[in-house]
Amino acid sequence: MSAAPVLSGDLEEDLDLEEDEDLEVFSKNPSLAVGSSVSSSVVQGSLVHSPGALVRSSGSMVNQYGLEEEEEEEEARGGVPTRDLFVTVDHPESHVTAIETFIVYRVLARTTRGDFDSSEYEVHRRYQDFLWLRGKLEEGHPTLIIHPLPEKFVMKGLVERFSEDFIETRRRALQTFLSKTAEHPMLSRSPQLKVFLTEQDLTAIKKQGPSFLSRMGDSVRAAAIAVRGVRARPQEFGAMQDYADEFSCKMSALDKVTQRIIKEQNEYLEELSQYGPLYSQWADLEADLAEPLRGVAGCLDLCGRETEEQLRHLTEVLQPTLHQYLLCADTLKTVLRRRDHIQAEFEAKNDALASSAVSKKGDLETLKEEAAGLEERVESANSALKGDWARWGDAMRNDLREALVSTADKNQDYYEKCLAVWETFLLSQKTPPGQEED
Amino acid sequence: MRTGQLTTHTHTHTHTSQETRTMADSDSEEAAVLDNTDLTSPESENNMINTMVERETALLKKIDINVAESEKRSGKNTVNMQETYTVYLIEIRPANAAEGGLPVGDSPWRRYSEFELLRTYLLITYPFVVIPPLPEKRAEFVWHKLSADNLDPDFVERRRLGLENFLIRVASHSVLSKDKIFYQFLTEEKGWREAVLETGFQDKADSRLKSLSATLRVKNPDKSFTDLKQYSDELNSAISHLLRVRAKVADRMYGVYKVHGNYGRIFSEWSAIEKEMGDGLQSAGHHMDTHSASVDDILEEEEHYADQLKEYLFYTDALRSVCRKHELIQYELEMAVLDLASKKQQREELTTGAVRVFSLKGMSSKLFGQESPEQRESRLAALQQSIQATEDAVLDKNQECREFMRMSWEEVKRFKEQKDRELREALISYAIMQISMCKKGIQVWSNAKECFNKM
Numbered sequence: 001m002s003a004a005p006v007l008s009g010d011l012e013e014d015l016d017l018e019e020d021e022d023l024e025v026f027s028k029n030p031s032l033a034v035g036s037s038v039s040s041s042v043v044q045g046s047l048v049h050s051p052g053a054l055v056r057s058s059g060s061m062v063n064q065y066g067l068e069e070e071e072e073e074e075e076a077r078g079g080v081p082t083r084d085l086f087v088t089v090d091h092p093e094s095h096v097t098a099i100e101t102f103i104v105y106r107v108l109a110r111t112t113r114g115d116f117d118s119s120e121y122e123v124h125r126r127y128q129d130f131l132w133l134r135g136k137l138e139e140g141h142p143t144l145i146i147h148p149l150p151e152k153f154v155m156k157g158l159v160e161r162f163s164e165d166f167i168e169t170r171r172r173a174l175q176t177f178l179s180k181t182a183e184h185p186m187l188s189r190s191p192q193l194k195v196f197l198t199e200q201d202l203t204a205i206k207k208q209g210p211s212f213l214s215r216m217g218d219s220v221r222a223a224a225i226a227v228r229g230v231r232a233r234p235q236e237f238g239a240m241q242d243y244a245d246e247f248s249c250k251m252s253a254l255d256k257v258t259q260r261i262i263k264e265q266n267e268y269l270e271e272l273s274q275y276g277p278l279y280s281q282w283a284d285l286e287a288d289l290a291e292p293l294r295g296v297a298g299c300l301d302l303c304g305r306e307t308e309e310q311l312r313h314l315t316e317v318l319q320p321t322l323h324q325y326l327l328c329a330d331t332l333k334t335v336l337r338r339r340d341h342i343q344a345e346f347e348a349k350n351d352a353l354a355s356s357a358v359s360k361k362g363d364l365e366t367l368k369e370e371a372a373g374l375e376e377r378v379e380s381a382n383s384a385l386k387g388d389w390a391r392w393g394d395a396m397r398n399d400l401r402e403a404l405v406s407t408a409d410k411n412q413d414y415y416e417k418c419l420a421v422w423e424t425f426l427l428s429q430k431t432p433p434g435q436e437e438d
Numbered sequence: 439m440r441t442g443q444l445t446t447h448t449h450t451h452t453h454t455s456q457e458t459r460t461m462a463d464s465d466s467e468e469a470a471v472l473d474n475t476d477l478t479s480p481e482s483e484n485n486m487i488n489t490m491v492e493r494e495t496a497l498l499k500k501i502d503i504n505v506a507e508s509e510k511r512s513g514k515n516t517v518n519m520q521e522t523y524t525v526y527l528i529e530i531r532p533a534n535a536a537e538g539g540l541p542v543g544d545s546p547w548r549r550y551s552e553f554e555l556l557r558t559y560l561l562i563t564y565p566f567v568v569i570p571p572l573p574e575k576r577a578e579f580v581w582h583k584l585s586a587d588n589l590d591p592d593f594v595e596r597r598r599l600g601l602e603n604f605l606i607r608v609a610s611h612s613v614l615s616k617d618k619i620f621y622q623f624l625t626e627e628k629g630w631r632e633a634v635l636e637t638g639f640q641d642k643a644d645s646r647l648k649s650l651s652a653t654l655r656v657k658n659p660d661k662s663f664t665d666l667k668q669y670s671d672e673l674n675s676a677i678s679h680l681l682r683v684r685a686k687v688a689d690r691m692y693g694v695y696k697v698h699g700n701y702g703r704i705f706s707e708w709s710a711i712e713k714e715m716g717d718g719l720q721s722a723g724h725h726m727d728t729h730s731a732s733v734d735d736i737l738e739e740e741e742h743y744a745d746q747l748k749e750y751l752f753y754t755d756a757l758r759s760v761c762r763k764h765e766l767i768q769y770e771l772e773m774a775v776l777d778l779a780s781k782k783q784q785r786e787e788l789t790t791g792a793v794r795v796f797s798l799k800g801m802s803s804k805l806f807g808q809e810s811p812e813q814r815e816s817r818l819a820a821l822q823q824s825i826q827a828t829e830d831a832v833l834d835k836n837q838e839c840r841e842f843m844r845m846s847w848e849e850v851k852r853f854k855e856q857k858d859r860e861l862r863e864a865l866i867s868y869a870i871m872q873i874s875m876c877k878k879g880i881q882v883w884s885n886a887k888e889c890f891n892k893m
Contacts, residue, residue, distance in 0.1 A: 268690035415879035
């Protein structure tokens, strides 16, 4: 891999570095305005799609003809290649074998890319296949921020593995995972992604040995054993670490609060559904009073339905988004850890070089070569991470902002509808003059 | 601030009283008429007549009643134990006086148990009237925020309003308002309790047992009353159920709103690590706090609505009282009629000597021989007297029964009109509360959306 231009050196001089560990410090390149260019062209509701709908398109204009160097430069500049690969995940179906039962999803891919034989593909994948794909992507790009998969198990205990809601939530999350991966300038080029989208039978490929891919894993593990920790972590990565920790905290808190709201709202809805009919029952006993009583019963019924809608939005839009970014926070930490390991490995090699326990000249040369190789690895890992961090930050801000805006909008809509319901009732109860309320 | 329902109540009266005033002698002090029953007719002639009737009979046209304050007191109770209780100040002022009108009477302090005593007195003394209820003795249908403690300030405040409402309703009633004990309750601090007991009303009380057995054994209660009793039971059940579920709904709603407060805190903390989103998050957080806090006012207003429903829940007890009294009188009438019939029967047996019905007397005379003619004569005379007395009793009872039915049915009719009117207003005010709540919600979320957009 050719050396990618390192961002930090150049930009640190251009930007005002603030005390705060902040995404801004590492990500900003004047050409990429604060999320605005991306967001303005984004179609709403990027994370949730009805089956078969397309993922959002990005507006950035940088071309993407495949030379690696150009691509890395684009990465460095923060440009996003034009979308040429669209994926959807839908049609969950139960698959029963002698040993087990599992859900299979249909994965559709549409592409204009030359390296794909066809322009449309349809394959069927199960959750394990997604796990495999993500694992491979991680191996290939240890310091890129890969979108998380939905969790294997749901610890809440309320949701069963095959309940409709659970499957639907999982499907959406899988869709998001694939979309984001397909959008990612580097990950979308991954051979495993291509295989995942195109091969009918994945089992053969999954069985193929770990090959060169696990070598990196092994060596990272080796480094972990050998090394006591990274020594000279650059400040910017330290700041990222702090951010990741805080962010993780906040996302976890938001996730919990949202779940709590959903729970309370559900209970409210249950009680409300019993409340309205009581007015009707009372109306059965009355003569003149029956009409306004039934009116109130009707209002409560309609408001109940609006509450259901609002609740659905929370459950289907806000909560999954927050949850995914909670999982992302873990990815951030993992990625930073790996970067540290890579640097630690290099430092260890350097130490070995520096210590005088080298007998033959040939050994010294070998060590020097290895050290140089590791140094390259460190540099490329760092730049990949920094670039991706910037990219991730923009996407995160965009996604969370959209989710929050859409939630606020939905809530406002809910109150507006309820308002209309009660005002209609009031109108129907035209009061004689002299008895008006304020 | 008085409850909406109450305000409307007095407004109506003020409105109609002004009509009266133009008709009546304008020098007269009699202005605010609290009783609405006599003035429903818009015709001026009727108004004139009514005014004259009012002038002769009403004791309380000229006053505004106010349960002004409450205070905690300590004292020894009937079992000589120290206790803390709340007392309420009753103030009466001339109705048409300017703000600084001087109070009438002692402005006594009364505690809840005294109100109960007054009400019991009224129940027994005027059994054909649908006596207005008192506010609840203990907080029921609570949702978690309200304490069930009788000394809790919110509870005391709502009780104060309820007591005031009770007094105004009694003072508005054409019959009840004229009661001397009631007037004394409003004006005399000392000696009231003794005065009530002196009326001997407790002796007039029907024992529970008597009342219950009448209910069980009466043969021909008037159908309207049986229907009324059934309605009261059903209404009681319907409103209780409604209030219970309403409390649960309120509790849940409280939960939802309050949890949103957490968003405020977390957004604020999160904004510290975000450069671009920081401001948007921070201000959105404030709106979340506002939203969370707004539920307190919303639910407090709803409590007033719940109180209005509760009043009518308790009214069902008053309705049932009236029904029970009818059953009792009817039962006594039936018993008197049976008694008369049996005595007449006995007379017949004595005069003709024929024993148609088995009786111990008959048996014993068969076994031990007939009695002497003198004995029979004196027995016959006594029986004749008894029959006479019983015939009178039957007539009286019949009269009583019909009077009771007539008067109480008037009452019930009036009550139903009042109930329909006031509950409809309560439902309207409930709708208005919901609208206000929705408007707040729209405001908050539209503001939050703006903040999120700026993120």
